[in-house]
Amino acid sequence: MSANAKDYKSDLKPVWCPGCGDFGVLNSLYRAFADLELAPHETVVVSGIGCSSRLPGYVETYGFNSLHGRALPIATGVKLASPQLNVVAVGGDGDGLAIGGNHFLHSARRNVDIAYIMMDNEIYGLTKGQAAPTTPLGDKTKSTAYGNPEAGVDPCSLAISFGATWVARGFSGDVKGTTELMKKAIQHRGFAFLNIISPCVTWRGDDQHKEIRAKAKALPPEHDSGNREAALRFCNEEGVVSTGVLYAVEHPTLVGEMQHIREKAQAKYPSSTRTDMLRAFAL
Ligand SMILES: Cc1ncc(C[n+]2csc(CCOP(=O)(O)OP(=O)(O)O)c2C)c(N)n1
Ligand code: SF4
Ligand SMILES: [Mg+2]
Known part of the structure; x- marks a missing residue:
């Protein structure tokens, strides 16, 4: 079977704001599915609730736009019931780290054979701009008018600590790089977590995109992705957003x-x- 990215486009037109980072993520997913020649009838995209969680509707495979924070338990059920399927869970930082944080922990430690793509815009987009677990300390948002009093978490460090066997970071503005990361995530045996920084132009402003582009830096080729300590160091570098495969082991x-x-x-x-x-x- 030879596949083309447009074969995976559904008839639904995305309702995301012009300039939203999620467009880049969706384009990367079309390309990744096409490059891997995934059969649409053997592929399922599961999400929770949020702007980013609308994504399954735009993909011509099976899809499930479920409940807020519940993408991972549903994806786990799908995979256990039908292990032959390619199962990809997607959603936002709020969906996966706030209400769904518990499921993130247990999906990672169970090493469920799914790829989990988090579209991280450091905000609750759909509900109009409240602070999320990834919103940096001090940032002003609709719910933190005097600056966020809470420290933001790094999703990749959490995934590694929870026991994920494959962890990477991408940037929605780099469609080519993100496509390659998605392909590796889907091919990994076990729980693969891909955090994609995906700017929200509406609630985080145009500057978020520019800021991330300025900070994004590919991991050095000599990085040993089997080295947990090195991976954690790259997760938490000051002033740099390291992209690429941070951690990869087999369990x-x-x-x-x-x-x-x-x-x-x-x-x-x-x-x-x-x-x-x-x-x-x-x-
Ligand atoms: C049980 C439940 N609680 C709260 C909500 C309201 N809600 C919908 S989406 C959302 C947060 C969305 O943020 P995120 O997951 O980061 O997605 P984004 O919109 O930023 O892509 C919240 C709080 C809900 N739909 N269901
Ligand atoms: S509100 Fe933000 S996350 Fe939602 S579609 Fe608009 S730009 Fe994207
Ligand atoms: Mg969000």
């Missing part, structure tokens, strides 16, 4: 482990009914 995945359990249970109860299988899991 047993949830789908693989569940398959072993299923095989053991089937060996124990060869002519198993559903009840037998449930008993086998409990023994």
Whole structure:
């Protein structure tokens, strides 16, 4: 099968504000799917709620625009029920780090075989500009008129600490670079987390784009992505937004482990009914 980026475009026209970083993320996703020649009927894009979470509607694959903060448990269910599918979870920084933070932790530590793309604009875009967990300390927003009293978190450091086996950072203004990162994330066996800085021109201003472009810097080629300490250092550099694969290791995945359990249970109860299988899991 030979695929073209436009094959993955749905009939829905994005309603994002002109200049929103999420356009770049969507274009990268079309290209990544095309380059990997993913069959649309074997691909599912799952999101929560937010501007960024509208994305599945714009992609001609299966999609699920679910509940705020719930992209990851739903994506996990889809993958466990149908391991042959390519499952990509997407959403915002608020969706994944505030209301959905708990699911981020457990999806990473379980090493679920999915790619999770976070469109990080350091704000709640859809609900009109409140501070999010990634909003930097001191920044003025609609909910922090005197400056944000809370320190922002770095999603990549969290992902590594939670046990994600593949972690990268991209910038929506670099469609080519982000496409390559998406392809690697989808091909990784286990939980792959890709944080894409994706400016919100409406609530963070035009300057956010310029600022990130000025700070974005590709990781040095000699960076050893198997080195956890080095990865964490690059996550937290002052004044620099390092892009590229920060961390990549191989560990047993949830789908693989569940398959072993299923095989053991089937060996124990060869002519198993559903009840037998449930008993086998409990023994
Ligand atoms: C349970 C629940 N709580 C709150 C909301 C309101 N809400 C919708 S989107 C959103 C935040 C969106 O921010 P983010 O996930 O960063 O996405 P963005 O719009 O910035 O892309 C909130 C608080 C909701 N829809 N459901
Ligand atoms: S409000 Fe911000 S995040 Fe939402 S579509 Fe507009 S620019 Fe994008
Ligand atoms: Mg956001």
